[in-house]
Amino acid sequence: MSGLAGLVKNGRVVPHTVVVAHERQVAALKSVDPRVRAVLTADPCLDRITASATHRHRYRRAFDADGRRMVLLCSTWGPHSLFGTDPRLAERLVSSLPADEYRVAMTLHPNVWQRHGPLQVRAWLRQASTAGLALVPPGHDWRQAMVAADVVISDHGSLTSYAAAAGKPVLLAADGGPEVVAPPLSRLLASLPRLPPDGLLDTVPTPVAASTVATIFHRPGTAAATMNTLFYRIMDLPLPDPRPAEPIPLGEVELSDPTHYRTTVRDASTSATDARLTIRRTTARDGDPGGSLSAADTTPDIALLESASAIWADFPFHSRESATAHIRSLLSRLPGARLATAKTPDGTVVAALRDGSLISATTTTTLSATTAALHWWSTQAGRPRRIEVDAGAASGGVEPR
Structure with a gap:
């Protein structure tokens, strides 16, 4: 008061x-x-989120979330926030969820960036970013992430209310404790399911009931008309023709591809010439003992690089000869690797095996997924001529020759 x-x-x-x-x-x-x-009046921010739903595919493409379920972490500021209570939540989620099935993104309250500084915040999130976290940079619009998201994990900040009002399933990671005093917000938080301690998202919650959201937002969709009428009356100007709320413009996102994967073969069916391989890839350091670790040669974690059984060269080469020389040098420097791969200028993948042989492969998936498929192929007694890889967003075909 x-x-x-x-x-x-x-x-x-x-x-x-x-x-x-x-x-x-x-x-x-x-x-x-x-x-x-x-x-x-209604909330103009919510109205623009609603108006952007038609363009959802554009926002999802900006987050490289096509073919994947996008999980958005939203944190307000302070010790009772999502980031304040569990600063490593993003790292755990992005490393444990299947990388080809989920895109994990995060937006932080401006006060987090201001109080600690971008250098410190990025240092805290370095492992998560290396594992594939998509981060909304400081000062950039979070609303495109909200539209693109399939599920929101949040706290007692205002973005929880916006997510609920936009019809997004919401999981609560922190409830704000003593900082929550407004009855409408406390009722909303009480109605939300908690994020399981293990962070598993096997069951996505249902959106919040409209009656709960109605206690926070007044008549969604009417903000533009009401506020324009007010502003033009104050300026003593004639009211222009009414216009609907505009969609949110595309903003900046900090994206990084993982530099290592833990690959587990879920199913493999083979014939005389073809194979269908279903794999699950995470960015966890440890995983299924039957899985295999692959890494980019640019990974900053030397321990991961030295323990990987497959390496891919994470930069383009100007010729097949230079690509071949590089992957052979990788095998000589990293004796734990079974094979190393690189992409040639024409898009073909070249792979050097530990036994000294060299193969080529055409592929319709990523180099990292191709590397995982070729690693499996190299362990088979009867090596198929084509591998159909089922790996979520990284699905495709690989043909060694």
């Missing part, structure tokens, strides 16, 4: 009009001074 009291100074109401998002706020303003003029 002390904050509301600042609306009146020396007996004079300071603002011309106060725009509020719910009728209960009108009563709160009038309790300070009955002269305070209030206009009840």
Whole structure:
């Protein structure tokens, strides 16, 4: 109430009009001074999120989430926030969820970036980013991530309310503790399921009931008309023709591809010439004992590189000869690797095996997934001529020759 009291100074109401998002706020303003003029309107931010739903595919493409379920982590600031209570949650999720089936993204409150500085925040998130976390940079719009998301993991910040109102399934990672005092928010938080301690997302929750959201937002979809009427009346200008809320423009996203994968073969069916390989890839350091570790030659983690059974060269080569020389040098320097791969200028993959042989392969999937498929192929007694890889967003065909 002390904050509301600042609306009146020396007996004079300071603002011309106060725009509020719910009728209960009108009563709160009038309790300070009955002269305070209030206009009840919808939330323009929510209206633009809703208006952007038609363009959802564009936002998902910006996050490289095509073919994957996108999980958005939203954190407000302070010790009771998602990031404040569990700063390694993003790292655990991005490294444990199947990388070809999930895209994990994160947006942080501006105060997190301001208080700790971008250098420190990125240092805390370095392992998560290396494992494939998509990060909304400081000062950039978080709303495109909200539209693109399939499920939101959040806390007591305002983005939880927006996610619920936008019809997104929401899991609560932190409830805000003593910082939550507003009854509508506390009711919303109480209705949300908690993120399991192990972070598994086998069961996605259902969206929040509309009646719960209605206690926070007033008449979604009407903000533009109401606020335009108010602003043009204040300026004493004729009201222009009404326009609907505009979609959110595409913003910047910090994307990084993982530099290592733990690959587990879930199923392999083979014939005389063909094979169908179903694999699950995570960026966990440890995993199924039957799995194999592959890594890019650019990975900063030397321990991972030296323990990987397959290596891929993570940069383009100007000729097949230079690619071949490089992958053979990788095998000589990394005796634990069974094979190393690189992509030639024409898009063909060349692979050097530990036994000294050299093969080529055409592929319709990523170099990292091709490397995993060729590693499996190299262990087979009867090596098929074509491998159909079932790996979520990284699915495709590989033909060694």
